[in-house]
Amino acid sequence: MDLTLHVWRQKNSKDAGKMETIEAKGISENASFLEMLDTVNENLQKNGKEPIAFDHDCREGICGSCSLVINGEPHGPEYGTTSCQLHMRSFKSGQNIFIEPWRAKAFPVLKDLVVDRSAFDRIQQAGGFISVNTGSPQDANSIPVPKQDADKAFDAAVCIGCGACVAACKNASPMLFMSAKVSQLSLLPQGKPERERRVLAMVDQMKKEGFGNCTNQYECEAACPKEISVEHIARMNREYFRAALREETPKEGHGGE
Amino acid sequence: MNLDSKIPSGPLEGKWEKHKFDMKLVNPANRRKYDVIVVGSGLAGSSAAATLGGLGYNVKCFCFQDSPRRAHSIAAQGGINAAKNYQGDGDSVRRLFYDTIKGGDFRAREANVHRLAEVSRNIIDQCVAQGVPFARDYGGLLDNRSFGGAQVSRTFYARGQTGQQLLLGAYSALNREINRGSVKMYPRTEMLELVMVDGKARGIVVRNLVTGEISSHAAHAVILATGGYGNVFFLSTNAKGCNVTATWRAHKKGAGFANPCYTQIHPTCIPVSGDYQSKLTLMSESLRNDGRVWVPKNKGDTRPAHQIPEEERDYYLERKYPSFGNLAPRDIASRSAKEACDAGLGVGPGGLGVYLDFADSIKRVGEDGIKKKYGNLFHMYQKITAENPYKTPMRIYPAVHYTMGGLWVDYNLMSNIPGLFVLGEANFSDHGANRLGASALMQGLADGYFVIPYTLPNYFAGEKFDKVTAENAAFKEAENEVRSRTKAFLSIKGSRTVDSFHRELGKIMWDKCGMERDKAGLEEALVKIPKLRDEFWQSVKVLGDGESLNQSLEKAGRVADFLEFGELMCRDALHREESCGGHFRTEHQTEDGEAKRNDEQFCYVGVWEHKGMGQKSAVHKEPLVFENVKLATRSYK
Amino acid sequence: MKLCDRLFNSSVGAKMLMAVTGLMLTGFVLAHLSGNLLIFAGAEKFNAYAAGLKSLGALLWVARLGLLGAFVLHVYLAVKLTAENRSARPVKYAHEATIQASFASRYMIHTGLMMAAFIAFHLAHYTFRWTDPSFASLPEGDIYAMVIAGFSSPAVSGFYVLAMLALSFHLCHGVSSVFQTLGLYHGNLNPMTEKLGPIVATIVFVGFSSIPLAVLAGLVK
Structure with missing residues (x-):
């Protein structure tokens, strides 16, 4: 199949960048979207043009590296699919395809379609963990976890941190991403001791990073390749309210000696 | 080349306990004086960096991905073994040890493997404490499944995303340490050279992949946890970024490379579909619990699978290996598939594929039952091939998946270069010539959480260090x-x-x-x-x-x-x-x-020494001594 | 004080204040609507209701101040949050697409600001009686007559109906959204809360628009 691509090209974070039109010819419909870009890149290089930079790694939908907004939809038109698992059979020959990077102030473009998502790491570093030293915790089966809680925690834990929720959100809000972690850890007994501090710290960090606010439009849920439900955002809101009422001012550092 | 394996003396069961007591410690107040570099942020790297940071060492952790969470451990699907014997089906440390040695075709060190089996139990405890959502049964307790090469159910799993959940657990532990300031993270940074001073590994040179800046980092020890080299085959189930550079650079600086020819071909991957193909996708081996592998008995049988009657199908694994059947170890299952295809019995385009059929299991437990266990895998298969595996059997073919070889390390996971430690898939130590399913996650985390935190202090406490900075x-x-x-x-x-x-x-x-x-x-x-x-x-x-x-x-x-x-x-x-x-x-x-x-x-480990470009490398031998198991021909019949 | 800071200055807290103030304003709208619908019961009942409200005295002022507070806070936070949202995406997509966000949800700030403008006009029109000189000649306390006089202009009535359309869009998203923001979204509850917004919106639109339309049609004289 033959396609006309409109791709965002930007030299580096300081460059203004612009859309560029590139023809992609003779693409197999069984190729993945990224394999289509590989083919385009091989041709660009043969013609002495720099290849299109895009993040990718595992190419099986789990590492969360790939981050393409395809025709206005993060990860393209297939529901519950990452760009790397999207196949060209989802498109028609002759189609125009717009390929853009995630757009958010908190995700500055580094080059072409590559963005800096370290803001997500900083949000997790602020509180997305359970404080446990490596050593000899109690036996894994000593605290039974009701299956439905474990399953629900898992539904949230499948987040791959790709940032599609931010890219899709009209306000570039990371609430679905944050809520997945907050929800997972607050549902499990192991995560309960730190639940207040966790949600407060993460919500604070989100603001510092320059993300927008949730307006309950659920674009995130529709774009999420792991089909994470906005129910987790509601749970996080609940957690936040509870924490705002209960938690004293967090002390500097982590607890006393 | 000095290949002293430093295996502690005494009976197998007591070696690690004894060694832990014999090793020297570093006083908590002194730990912050030691700088440690960890390269790689997968299961082994993240767990090591987090644990060492938690103990009080100054840790710098490097990864080429944009976030430590994206290391390729994330893609492991099936599960992690541990000798918990929660199912009461006859498992024990000894049995996990034996299965691993046997699965590795008697080419691994007894002492290392036994230690791995011992600490496997701690890993599950640790991960559950971190909030890893393992599968549970209705009583709220942990569930297990069985895996290739074993006759007990000892594999813990989190749907088909166990690697992801374990890595995110280690990543969260790492985040906690980054937050506390004990670990500094350098994402999008690639190690390009190992630096030695006075015969010891004292640092690395890295390139910042965003700015191109090349810089040096000095430390008292360098830990490589950079994964395997499966991408030498171009098409493999590895992530596109996986590479041999870190270990190869270290090899060229003198580190011995052990058993590089030991590569694992995974039996259940989606077959190649065209020459644009950029990588191969694994379907978890756990599928073999419920799927039956077969090919048509007759050459050139192009009928669709459902039209081929039962008596014209060859369930070749069940036929050849009646006691293990479809759960035969990976190397055997892979080669059998190749044999069938070479004999012209392969299915699908190009004839490079065999069927993995779930029809019987769907009859037994229903489509929903299968969906619950493998839903995401079936979904993934359908996305890639546009075929519905609930209706037609999956087509699978072997693909390069894991590399057992790696840098040579002693019992303390230190290479022959003092101060250079190697963890996880990057080292050669525990899987011999073949790794059993669900053992890679186990080894990565064992090395990072439970071995290096003991053996690294022992190295620090026993060495005198000159002051070395990046200006050297x-x-x-x-x-x-x-x-x-x-x-x-x-x-x-x-x-x-x-x-x-x-x-x-x-x-x-x-x-x-x-x-x-x-x-x-x-x-x-x-x-x-x-x-x-x-x-x-x-x-x-x-x-x-x-x-x-x-x-x-x-x-x-x-x-x-x-x-x-x-x-x-x-x-x-x-x-x-x-x-x-x-x-x-x-x-x-x-x-x-x-x-x-x-x-x-x-019966030895072949360790290669680099002699300079254009020179033939030389092989050295570390003999493998088996005192506790009898060398036998593997039989899964 | 920490709590106030968390509510005003955090993303989630500010949204909760939006939800609570929005809920108060919705309550007022519904109460206002049920009072207004008395117009169909005739001049006597309607005027008595208006007089009853006036006789509340201090209580009325408490309610008015409360509403004013909620209104000001709602608008202030809306403007602030929207500004933050806009600045969170400085470069727009060349190819915009919307997957499932409703029309109503995408124009909340617009319908909201329209409402603010409408409220200003509405107060000037019927409360302060600045805009319509004909009201001066009406007898004191005959609110019924004033409403009929006000709505006999098709332009004014048309404007009111349009404003109610904007309001109903605003409520359509707003009311359902409150449950999510306050963390009350739940599998079992959801089908109900999702419908509540459209239901309230329909009631408000039909209810309020019926009055000017009835006046124009001569059904209410």
Whole structure:
């Protein structure tokens, strides 16, 4: 199949960048979207043009590296699919395809379609963990976890941190991403001791990073390749309210000696 | 080359306990005086960095991905073994130890494997405490499944995403330490050189992949947890970024490379569909619990699967290995598939595929039952192939998946270079010639959480360290090497892209050093690879510059190393005149086509020493001593 | 004080204040609507209701101040949050697409600001009686007559109906959204809360628009 691509090209974070039109010819419909870009890149290089930079790694939908907004939809038109698992059979020959990077102030473009998502790491570093030293915790089966809680925690834990929720959100809000972690850890007994501090710290960090606010439009849920439900955002809101009422001012550092 | 394995004395069961007591400690107040570099942020790297940071050492952790959470451990699907015996089906540390040694075709160290089996239990406890949502049954307790090469249910899992959940657990532990300031993280940073001062590993040179800046980092010890080299085959189930560069650079600085020919071909991957293919996708081996592998009995049978009657199907694994059946170990299952396809019985386009059929299981537990267990895998299969595996059997074919070989390490996980430690898939230590399913996650986390935190302090406490900073001449020299190499790639301005070389190398490796190897083929590869390497250095085309994000430049560096490494791999495969585990030499097989080991001559670890470019590498031997298990021919019949 | 800071200055807290103030304003709208619908019961009942409200005295002022507070806070936070949202995406997509966000949800700030403008006009029109000189000649306390006089202009009535359309869009998203923001979204509850917004919106639109339309049609004289 033959396609006309409109791709965002930007030299580096300081460059203004612009859309560029590139023809992609003779693409197999069984190729993945990224394999289509590989083919385009091989041709660009043969013609002495720099290849299109895009993040990718595992190419099986789990590492969360790939981050393409395809025709206005993060990860393209297939529901519950990452760009790397999207196949060209989802498109028609002759189609125009717009390929853009995630757009958010908190995700500055580094080059072409590559963005800096370290803001997500900083949000997790602020509180997305359970404080446990490596050593000899109690036996894994000593605290039974009701299956439905474990399953629900898992539904949230499948987040791959790709940032599609931010890219899709009209306000570039990371609430679905944050809520997945907050929800997972607050549902499990192991995560309960730190639940207040966790949600407060993460919500604070989100603001510092320059993300927008949730307006309950659920674009995130529709774009999420792991089909994470906005129910987790509601749970996080609940957690936040509870924490705002209960938690004293967090002390500097982590607890006393 | 000094290959003292430093295995503690005493009975097998007590070695690790005894060793833990015998090792020296570093006082908590002194720990912050030691700098540790961890390269790689997968299960082994993240767990090591987090634990060492937690203990009070100054840790710097590097990864080439944009976040430590994206390391390729994330893609492991099936599960993690642990000798918990929660199911009461006869499991024990001893049995996990034995299964692993046997699965590895008696080419691993007893002491290491036993330690792995011992600490496997702690891993599950640790991960649950971190909030890893393992599968549970209705009583709220942990669930297990069985896996290839074992007759007990000891595999813990989190749907088909166990690696992801374990890595996110380690990542969260790492985040906690980053938050506390004990670990500094350097994402999008690639290690390009190991730096030695006075014979010890004292730091690394890295390139910032965004700005192109080349800089040095000094430390008291360097830990490599950089994964395996499966991408030497171009097409593998590894992530695109996986590479051999860190370990290869260390090898060129003197670290011994052990058993590079031991590669694992995973039996259940989605077959190749075209020449645009950039990687292969694994379908978890756990599928073999409920799926039955078969091919048509008659050559050239092109009927769709459902039209082929039962009596015209060959369930060849069940036929050949009645006691293990579809759960035969990976190497055996893979080779059987190749055999069937070579005999012209393969299915699907190109005839390179066999069926993995769930019809019987769906009849037994219903579509929903299968969906609950493997829903995401079926979904993924359907996405890639546009076929519905609930209705038609999956088509699978073996693909390169894991590499058992790696840098040589002693019992303390230190290479022959003092201060250079190697963890996880990057080392050679625990899986012998073949790894059992659900053991990679176990080894990565065992090394990072429960071994290195004991053995590294022992090294620190026993050494005197001169003050070394990144201003040291050795660092400047290494930086210059890296700069000139980078410049070289950019200045060749040839006609072929990096990927085209990588594909060509991959094809040579797969054809000549893949599932089956023979002398003639390996010798041919040893002629072709150096030629291809020369061509690479004459006509590779890398556009752009070195001062910004340049993915072709990154790839060029990795492929250049693969072009050197591939040769060593073939050399190792050629020298090992036996078949064992993932290394199958067609000259060495039994009458019914099973691997034939040669314990008389090859019961050793083959450790290669780099002698300089253009020189033949030399092999050294660490004999493997088996005091607790009897060397037997593996039988899964 | 920490709590106030968390509510005003955090993303989630500010949204909760939006939800609570929005809920108060919705309550007022519904109460206002049920009072207004008395117009169909005739002049006597309607005027008595208006007089009853006036006689509340201090209580009325408490309610008015409360509403004013909620209104000001709602608008202030809306403007602030929207500004933050806009600045969170400085470069727009060349190819915009919307997957499932409703029309109503995408124009909340617009319908909201329209409402603010409408309220200003509405107060000037019927409460302060600045805009319509004909009201001066009406007898004191005959609110019924004033409403009929006000709505006999098709332009004014048309404007009111349009404003109610904007309001109903605003409520359509707003009311359902409150449950999510306050963390009351739940599998079992959801089908109900999702419908509540459209239901309230329909009631408000039909209810309020019926009055000017009835006046124009001569059904209410």
